[in-house]
């Protein structure tokens with residue numbers, strides 16, 4: 001059975017696993033289900049996306065899905081096989097999945113996009129706290145891509161995790177301003193944006 005990736009396309013983690021599949025050269029069916037829909041909850045009781053189905057295997061958690069796709073199919077290795085080269089890549093995947101996602105997506109982008117008061121206005125309290133923490137986070141990422149890609153000098157799975165977040169954060173003013181102050185990050189984003197796996201997973 002074909003690989004199925006389930007979850008609505010604006011989710012950064014759904015885009016990540018779609019990028020991984022495309023970079024690997026694996027055809028897949030994308031099913032754009034919403035979080036907490038019956039289709040998602042049938043695989044993930046927590047209702048979070050993405051979820052995956054392949055040949056009788058059902059899987060949740062973007063990192064587990066990305067690792068499965070990387071290991072189960074032919075194609076370029078998206079994490080180096082040498083342990084010392086893999087170490088910084090795995091470190092960055094963890095940092096992006098936890099600290100970076102929490103601040104830039106959950107406590108900034110998602111607050112702007114989905115948390116509105118009764119009149120439909122953006123609720124500023126969480127956003128304002130996050131904005132104060134943006135410069136330090138962007139400085140971390142600016143250093144992280146100094147060699148050209150996240151954690152090194154070649155494209156890896158870590159870039160599949162970071163790029164969707166960097167795209168989303170630029171849709172809001174303080175995110176855009178911080179991004180614009182980071183020359184390495186701007187050059188990195190422009191470079192990786194040219195990859196078909198990024199362009200083809202925007203929607």
Ligand SMILES: N[C@@H](CCC(=O)N[C@@H](CS)C(=O)NCC(=O)O)C(=O)O
Pocket residue numbers: 011012013014035047048049050060061062063097
């Ligand atoms: N650790 C999970 C996080 C998944 C996650 O937070 N997905 C978001 C969309 S990007 C979601 O389903 N949000 C719905 C919710 O929090 O209720 C993973 O890496 O797959």
